Amino acid sequence: MQQTDRLPGALTQLSQDETLFRDSVYQFADREIRPLVREMDAHAKIPPDLLPRLFDLGVMAIEIPEVHGGAGGTFFHSVLAVEALSRVDASIGVLVDVQNTLVINALLRWGADAQKSAYLPRLASETIGAYALSESGSGSDAFAMATRATERGDGFVLNGRKLWITNANEAGLFIVFANVNPDAGYKGITAFLVERGFSGFTVGRKEDKLGIRASSTCELLLEDCHVPRANVLGDVGKGYKVAIETLNEGRIGIGAQMLGLAQGALDAAIHYTRERKQFGKTIAEFQGVQFQLARAATDVEAARLMVYNAARLRDAGAPFLKEAAMCKVFSSEVAERVSSLAVNLFGGYGFVKDYPVEKFFRDAKIGQIYEGTSNLQLQTIAKQILG
Ligand SMILES: Cc1cc2nc3c(=O)[nH]c(=O)nc-3n(C[C@H](O)[C@H](O)[C@H](O)COP(=O)(O)OP(=O)(O)OC[C@H]3O[C@@H](n4cnc5c(N)ncnc54)[C@H](O)[C@@H]3O)c2cc1C
Numbered sequence: 317m318q319q320t321d322r323l324p325g326a327l328t329q330l331s332q333d334e335t336l337f338r339d340s341v342y343q344f345a346d347r348e349i350r351p352l353v354r355e356m357d358a359h360a361k362i363p364p365d366l367l368p369r370l371f372d373l374g375v376m377a378i379e380i381p382e383v384h385g386g387a388g389g390t391f392f393h394s395v396l397a398v399e400a401l402s403r404v405d406a407s408i409g410v411l412v413d414v415q416n417t418l419v420i421n422a423l424l425r426w427g428a429d430a431q432k433s434a435y436l437p438r439l440a441s442e443t444i445g446a447y448a449l450s451e452s453g454s455g456s457d458a459f460a461m462a463t464r465a466t467e468r469g470d471g472f473v474l475n476g477r478k479l480w481i482t483n484a485n486e487a488g489l490f491i492v493f494a495n496v497n498p499d500a501g502y503k504g505i506t507a508f509l510v511e512r513g514f515s516g517f518t519v520g521r522k523e524d525k526l527g528i529r530a531s532s533t534c535e536l537l538l539e540d541c542h543v544p545r546a547n548v549l550g551d552v553g554k555g556y557k558v559a560i561e562t563l564n565e566g567r568i569g570i571g572a573q574m575l576g577l578a579q580g581a582l583d584a585a586i587h588y589t590r591e592r593k594q595f596g597k598t599i600a601e602f603q604g605v606q607f608q609l610a611r612a613a614t615d616v617e618a619a620r621l622m623v624y625n626a627a628r629l630r631d632a633g634a635p636f637l638k639e640a641a642m643c644k645v646f647s648s649e650v651a652e653r654v655s656s657l658a659v660n661l662f663g664g665y666g667f668v669k670d671y672p673v674e675k676f677f678r679d680a681k682i683g684q685i686y687e688g689t690s691n692l693q694l695q696t697i698a699k700q701i702l703g
Contacts, residue, residue, distance in 0.1 A: 327624045330396075337389070338396040344373050345404035353405045356530035357675055360522075362407065367444065367486060370412065375401070377440035378416050379424060384432065385440035391417070391565065395572040395627040399620075402576030403583070406679040407530035409573040411444070414482050417569035419445030422491055422507070422562045426550035431509060435489060446487035447566075448478040448510075448536055449559055455480075456692050458493075459502040459556055463538060465494035471544040472496065474508065474516070478536040480686070484519050485532030488512045492538070493555050505555035509547040516541030527678035564637055565630055567687045571623040571643035574651035574683040578616050581655040581676040585609060588671075589661055605661065612654045619647040638700040641693040648683025648690065655680045 330338065348369065356362055370376050375397045380386020387393070394416040402409030420439055423432060439445055454460040463476025474494050481490070490510045497504030510517055520535035550558045586609060589600035599605050622643035629636035655676040659666035666673050684690045 327621050327628065334393065334396060337393055338400050341373065341375060341397045342400040342403065344369075345401050345408070349401070349408055350404050353672070353675070354669065356405065356407065358529075358669075360524065360529040362411065362486065362530050362532075366408075368442070370408070371441060375412050376415050376444070377420065377436075379420055380436050380440045384436035386420075386436065390631050391421075391568075392624070392627045392631050395568060395623060398569050398572040399576035399579070399623070402573045403580040405530070406573055406577045406676075406682075407528045409576055410528060410531050410570075410682075411483055411486070413566070413569040413573055414447055415439070415445050417566045418447040418562055419489065419491060421565055422447070422549065422558055423509075425561070426507070426558050428546075430546065431549065435509065439489065443488040444483050444486045446481050446483040446490045447562070448481045448484075448490050448492045449563075450480045451477060452479045456689060458559065459505060461493060461495060461505070463492070463494040464498070465496045465506055465508065465543075467496070468542070471542055471547070472506075472508065474510070474538040474541040474543055476538050477520075478538070480523070481534055481536050482531055482686075484534035484536060485522060490517075490536065491549060491558075492536070492543075493559055494538075496552055500553065502556045503553050505559065506552050507549040507555040507558040508543045509549050510538075510541065510543055514541055514543065526681060527675070528682050529678075563687055564640055567644040567693070568623060568626045568630060568636075568640045570683060570687050571619070571626065571640070571647040574644075574647035574680065575616070575619045575623050577676055577680055577683075578612075578619060578647070578651040578654040581651070581658040581673060581680075582609070582612050582616055584671075584673050584676070585612070585654075585658040585661045588665075592663075599661070608657055608661070612657050615650040615654060619643070619650045622646055638697055641688075641696040641700075644683070644687070645690050645693045645697070648680070651680040651683050652677075 374387050377386035378389040378394045382388040398409050398413045449458050451461050465472040465474050492508045492510045495504040496506045516539045518537040520537050523533040592599050626636050626639040626643045658673040659677050662673050665671045
């Protein structure tokens with residue numbers, strides 16, 4: 317068959333613009349972030365001066381239209397950025413992921429023109445966003461939330477607590493979900509744009525975590541927090557749609573985070589096994605080691621195809637729900653497998669913090685938990701294939 321222009325290219329074939337973008341993000345990560353990774357992990361903190369440099373790099377407003385100060389890119393660009401950053405550090409990967417695939421994505425899709433004009437230029441220049449759905453009693457069953465919103469005067473008063481909120485320490489804008497009418501069940505859930513400075517809003521305790529330690533994960537306290545009516549995102553009672561539809565897309569970003577992490581662990585394992593000598597040879601010369609590396613590289617390639625396919629389907633406006641859930645489940649398993657292999661191949665050196673692979677292994681675990689656990693992804697896939 318003759319090849320024509322209409323046939324789509326290979327999934328991993330990037331346009332010139334995508335290649336330049338991905339390479340510039342990876343080069344930045346390699347040069348500017350890699351030297352900080354160990355300290356960020358040890359102190360569980362992102363150095364504040366790194367944040368403006370991420371804005372300058374152009375990864376904090378990828379899909380925001382140029383008219384609002386963003387890069388006017390695609391969802392696929394966000395996936396490339398999250399992958400490239402997570403190859404070096406998954407905490408910076410998730411910071412950028414939440415900003416783009418959850419917060420900006422929700423504002424672009426659901427925001428009124430006035431909300432876009434007010435918030436997108438800030439998100440494009442200096443403001444970090446966070447997405448607050450989970451609570452202590454409602455994780456997988458997110459719509460069982462206890463946070464309430466009551467109409468008062470020209471707006472709503474929010475009361476409740478959110479838990480596990482990524483970026484909360486650094487964020488200036490939070491998308492907070494609360495129920496305005498618990499009798500209506502999930503049809504009372506409403507999304508609100510809450511600024512950090514609103515009265516009655518406090519960022520609480522920061523979690524001390526196994527992995528992605530530099531990424532802040534905090535509790536939010538809403539105590540008679542007054543939110544103007546103009547800050548309802550989407551319609552009152554339609555917050556469940558905002559939450560579901562944004563998370564359906566966001567999980568492709570987590571697939572990209574886990575893909576990048578797996579690639580980073582594989583890079584480290586290849587480099588190390590070519591240097592380390594035992595029995596008078598580099599350990600990469602042993603066929604037993606070569607086969608393990610070959611299998612890991614195959615896993616990473618398969619994860620990349622799944623993540624890119626889901627992202628490209630989303631950008632094409634085609635159905636992607638099943639593919640997004642599959643790419644998250646698979647990539648997070650690959651990240652765990654490949655980083656575990658990397659620890660094994662480093663031997664004793666894999667078990668200590670002087671080398672990077674134990675951190676990849678710790679960071680990998682979160683991929684199976686947040687933005688819907690693997691069981692919840694499997695539930696989505698099962699629904700799609702069983703009808
Ligand atoms: C580091 C970190 C960052 C996070 N960031 C955010 C954030 O920015 N915003 C936000 O809103 N949330 C965030 N979360 C919350 C995260 O999304 C939840 O932890 C996750 O959805 C799981 O909820 P849970 O912890 O309550 O576990 P549970 O829902 O209690 O689940 C416990 C176990 O039960 C299983 N399970 C539950 N229901 C079913 C079922 N029906 N069938 C089969 N198995 C089931 C789960 O798969 C899991 O294995 C974050 C969490 C962490 C740890």
